[in-house]
Amino acid sequence: MLIPKKGKPWLLTDFRFALQAEEEAQGFTVELYKKGLYALLKKLLPTLNVRRLGFESHYFLHSSVGKLEEMAENIKVELVPLLGLVERMRVLKTEEEIKLIKKSVLLNEQIFQSVHKTLTPGMTEIDIALALEQTMRKMGAEEPSFETIVAFGTNAAKPHAVPTNRVLKNGEIVLIDMGLVLGGYCSDMTRTFVVGKPKKKFFQRLRVVRKAQLAGTKAIRAGAICRDVDQAARKVITDAGYGDFFGHSLGHGVGLAVHEAPGLGSRNRKKLRAGMIVTIEPGIYLPEWGGIRLENMAVVREDGCEVLNEDTTGLDL
Amino acid sequence: MLIPKKGKPWLLTDFRFALQAEEEAQGFTVELYKKGLYALLKKLLPTLNVRRLGFESHYFLHSSVGKLEEMAENIKVELVPLLGLVERMRVLKTEEEIKLIKKSVLLNEQIFQSVHKTLTPGMTEIDIALALEQTMRKMGAEEPSFETIVAFGTNAAKPHAVPTNRVLKNGEIVLIDMGLVLGGYCSDMTRTFVVGKPKKKFFQRLRVVRKAQLAGTKAIRAGAICRDVDQAARKVITDAGYGDFFGHSLGHGVGLAVHEAPGLGSRNRKKLRAGMIVTIEPGIYLPEWGGIRLENMAVVREDGCEVLNEDTTGLDL
Structure with a gap:
C-alpha cells in the first residue's frame, strides 16, 4: 500500500490478486507489478513526486529493505523507517x-x-x-x-x-x-x-x-x-x-x-x-x-x- | 535457534513454549528468556565465545535487526546477514x-x-x-x-x-x-x-x-x-x-x-x-x-x- 501525501492511495499487487484487489480495495488505485514490487516503485515514485518514503520497519524483512534501499538510492528518494505508525492510530x-x-x-x-x-x-x-x-x-x-x-x-x-x-x-x-x-x-x-x-x-x-x-x-x-x-x-x-x-x-x-x-x-x-x-x-x-x-x-x-x-x-x- | 560452531545447538524461547520446546527440540539446549531475546543473547554469546553472528536476513524484520545490531555492537560481535543459507541446504x-x-x-x-x-x-x-x-x-x-x-x-x-x-x-x-x-x-x-x-x-x-x-x-x-x-x-x-x-x-x-x-x-x-x-x-x-x-x-x-x-x-x- 502506497499512500502519497496528496491524491488517491495505491495498492500494489500482482496478477494473482488482481480481481480481489479491485473488489476489496475501493477507493484505491490498483496497480499490478509484473517485474516485482521494486521495479514498479522505481517507475511510480518519480511520477508521484515522492522525495521521502516511509516504510514499516516492523513489517518489512531485513532483506526486503536491502532491495528497497537499492531502488531508493537509484532514484534519489530518502528512506525513513517507521515504527508503530499505524498501530498508534x-x-x-x-x-x-x-x-x-x-x-x-x-x-x-x-x-x-x-x-x-x-x-x-x-x-x-x-x-x-x-x-x-x-x-x-x-x-x-x-x-x-x-x-x-x-x-x-x-x-x-x-x-x-x-x-x-x-x-x-x-x-x-x-x-x-x-x-x-x-x-x-x-x-x-x-x-x-x-x-x-x-x-x-x-x-x-x-x-x-x-x-x-x-x-x-x-x-x-x-x-x-x-x-x-x-x-x-x-x-x-x-x-x-x-x-x-x-x-x-x-x-x-x-x-x-x-x-x-x-x-x-x-x-x-x-x-x-x-x-x-x-x-x-x-x-x-x-x-x-x-x-x-x-x-x-x-x-x-x-x-x-x-x-x-x-x-x-x-x-x- | 542459535547454532555455535562447536557443541550443542540452542533453542531460545519464552515461558509460553517451555514444555513444547523440551518435548519437540531433542538434542537442543533450551533456554528461556525473561527479558527478551536480545538481553539473553547479550549474556549468552560471550560465554559461547561467538565473535561473528550470522542471521537470516529474509526472516528477521528490519526493526529486529536494529535491536540485534545494538546488542552486537555492545558486546563487539560482528553481524553477518545471510540469505537462503538453510534454503540451499x-x-x-x-x-x-x-x-x-x-x-x-x-x-x-x-x-x-x-x-x-x-x-x-x-x-x-x-x-x-x-x-x-x-x-x-x-x-x-x-x-x-x-x-x-x-x-x-x-x-x-x-x-x-x-x-x-x-x-x-x-x-x-x-x-x-x-x-x-x-x-x-x-x-x-x-x-x-x-x-x-x-x-x-x-x-x-x-x-x-x-x-x-x-x-x-x-x-x-x-x-x-x-x-x-x-x-x-x-x-x-x-x-x-x-x-x-x-x-x-x-x-x-x-x-x-x-x-x-x-x-x-x-x-x-x-x-x-x-x-x-x-x-x-x-x-x-x-x-x-x-x-x-x-x-x-x-x-x-x-x-x-x-x-x-x-x-x-x-x-x-
Missing part, C-alpha cells in the same frame, strides 16, 4: 469500533457455549478445536482470529498448546482459548473447566486465577500504568504461592489484530487511555498437573473499565 | 525425503477423492473447504499446508481465491487447490472440474491447460533452466490465445515449506538439479467466465522427471 477505538468488537466477543461466546454443552469424555482436542472452528464459519465469522487452543489435563500446562489426538477422560481439565474475526474485528477468550467431577485442587486454583483476573480488571482505568495492572493481578497469584507458574504477561490489546498495543506486561511503563481494548488473562501452569487460564476483554474507560464478556463459565465462584 | 531432497513427500501427495489425493465424490449442487465453497480440512486431520495429516482454495465459477478466475458462501450450481466450474503436511513434509495439488454437465468451452480450455502442463513436465530434467520450463508450458497457452490470462509462474519448489526454491518463473535463470521437487501448475483465468488450473508435483531426475501424483481428475483427456 489504531490503539484508541471509536465507539463504533467498540460495538463491532463487542459483537465479535458475543458471537465467540455463543459458539463456545454451543460446543461446550456437547463435550463428553472420548472426544479429542482436535475434535473440539475443529467443531469450534466449523461452528465459527457456520455462524458467520470470517475466520478464527488465531489457531484455536484446546488442551486437556497436563497439556493445559502449555500456554500455547497445540490440539492433539489426546482423548478426554472424565474429570480432566479442559482449557479452551478461542477467538474469531467478525466485521474485521477480533475477539479472544479463554475458559477452563472440567468435564465430569473436578478435584478440589482445581477449584482452589481456579479461584486464585479468577481473583487475579478481578484484581487486574479493577486496576484498569485511563491513566493506570500498564505494568501496575499486570502487577495487581500477578500479586494475587504470587501471594497464593504460584508466582513462578504465571510466566506470561497479563494481557494485550485487541482490535483489527488479535495482538496489538497496548501490552499489559511487567515491562510496559505506558499509561492506559480511554478507548483502548485489552485482554485480562492470568494463568497458572503446573507441568505435572495442568493449567488454568481465564481471559476476558475489556474497554478502558475514564473511571474504570467495561468488561465485554457475558459468559460466566468458570468465573462464577 | 533444503533444495535437493534425499530419497528418504522424496518418499515422505510422496506419502504427503498420496494422502492429499486420497482426501481430495473422498470429498470429491460427495460434491453436489447446493454446497458452498466454505462447506467443501471445511470438509477437506476436517478430513485431512481425521486421516492423520498434521495440518493443511496452506489455506485450502475452493472456488466456483467466476471465483475460480482468482488464482488465490478465498472460499465464500457462494452456492454451487449445476454445471459450474469447481477449482480446488489443496495441500497438507505429513511427517513435516508438504503436498500441493490443484484440480478443476465441473459438477454436472460441463459446457464445451470448459473442455476446450481444460485441454489447453493440460497440454501446457504436459509440455512443462516434459521440459523438466537436471540441467534445464527454470525459465525455459516455464516458457515451454507458457507457449502452449499463448499459442492457444490465452497468454494474457496466465499471469503467474509455472511452479515452485515444495518440501518442509509449501513454497520454497526453486521458482519455475520467467525470471529464474538457474538450472534445475536432480532431487529438486517442483509443482507444475499452469492456469487460465478469465474474469467473466472462471478459471482452470491443474497442479501436479514432480521430482527432477537426471534424464527427466517423475510425477508424484496418481490422481487423474481432469487430466485424462
Whole structure:
C-alpha cells in the first residue's frame, strides 16, 4: 500500500490478486507489478513526486529493505523507517469500533457455549478445536482470529498448546482459548473447566486465577500504568504461592489484530487511555498437573473499565 | 535457534513454549528468556565465545535487526546477514525425503477423492473447504499446508481465491487447490472440474491447460533452466490465445515449506538439479467466465522427471 501525501492511495499487487484487489480495495488505485514490487516503485515514485518514503520497519524483512534501499538510492528518494505508525492510530477505538468488537466477543461466546454443552469424555482436542472452528464459519465469522487452543489435563500446562489426538477422560481439565474475526474485528477468550467431577485442587486454583483476573480488571482505568495492572493481578497469584507458574504477561490489546498495543506486561511503563481494548488473562501452569487460564476483554474507560464478556463459565465462584 | 560452531545447538524461547520446546527440540539446549531475546543473547554469546553472528536476513524484520545490531555492537560481535543459507541446504531432497513427500501427495489425493465424490449442487465453497480440512486431520495429516482454495465459477478466475458462501450450481466450474503436511513434509495439488454437465468451452480450455502442463513436465530434467520450463508450458497457452490470462509462474519448489526454491518463473535463470521437487501448475483465468488450473508435483531426475501424483481428475483427456 502506497499512500502519497496528496491524491488517491495505491495498492500494489500482482496478477494473482488482481480481481480481489479491485473488489476489496475501493477507493484505491490498483496497480499490478509484473517485474516485482521494486521495479514498479522505481517507475511510480518519480511520477508521484515522492522525495521521502516511509516504510514499516516492523513489517518489512531485513532483506526486503536491502532491495528497497537499492531502488531508493537509484532514484534519489530518502528512506525513513517507521515504527508503530499505524498501530498508534489504531490503539484508541471509536465507539463504533467498540460495538463491532463487542459483537465479535458475543458471537465467540455463543459458539463456545454451543460446543461446550456437547463435550463428553472420548472426544479429542482436535475434535473440539475443529467443531469450534466449523461452528465459527457456520455462524458467520470470517475466520478464527488465531489457531484455536484446546488442551486437556497436563497439556493445559502449555500456554500455547497445540490440539492433539489426546482423548478426554472424565474429570480432566479442559482449557479452551478461542477467538474469531467478525466485521474485521477480533475477539479472544479463554475458559477452563472440567468435564465430569473436578478435584478440589482445581477449584482452589481456579479461584486464585479468577481473583487475579478481578484484581487486574479493577486496576484498569485511563491513566493506570500498564505494568501496575499486570502487577495487581500477578500479586494475587504470587501471594497464593504460584508466582513462578504465571510466566506470561497479563494481557494485550485487541482490535483489527488479535495482538496489538497496548501490552499489559511487567515491562510496559505506558499509561492506559480511554478507548483502548485489552485482554485480562492470568494463568497458572503446573507441568505435572495442568493449567488454568481465564481471559476476558475489556474497554478502558475514564473511571474504570467495561468488561465485554457475558459468559460466566468458570468465573462464577 | 542459535547454532555455535562447536557443541550443542540452542533453542531460545519464552515461558509460553517451555514444555513444547523440551518435548519437540531433542538434542537442543533450551533456554528461556525473561527479558527478551536480545538481553539473553547479550549474556549468552560471550560465554559461547561467538565473535561473528550470522542471521537470516529474509526472516528477521528490519526493526529486529536494529535491536540485534545494538546488542552486537555492545558486546563487539560482528553481524553477518545471510540469505537462503538453510534454503540451499533444503533444495535437493534425499530419497528418504522424496518418499515422505510422496506419502504427503498420496494422502492429499486420497482426501481430495473422498470429498470429491460427495460434491453436489447446493454446497458452498466454505462447506467443501471445511470438509477437506476436517478430513485431512481425521486421516492423520498434521495440518493443511496452506489455506485450502475452493472456488466456483467466476471465483475460480482468482488464482488465490478465498472460499465464500457462494452456492454451487449445476454445471459450474469447481477449482480446488489443496495441500497438507505429513511427517513435516508438504503436498500441493490443484484440480478443476465441473459438477454436472460441463459446457464445451470448459473442455476446450481444460485441454489447453493440460497440454501446457504436459509440455512443462516434459521440459523438466537436471540441467534445464527454470525459465525455459516455464516458457515451454507458457507457449502452449499463448499459442492457444490465452497468454494474457496466465499471469503467474509455472511452479515452485515444495518440501518442509509449501513454497520454497526453486521458482519455475520467467525470471529464474538457474538450472534445475536432480532431487529438486517442483509443482507444475499452469492456469487460465478469465474474469467473466472462471478459471482452470491443474497442479501436479514432480521430482527432477537426471534424464527427466517423475510425477508424484496418481490422481487423474481432469487430466485424462
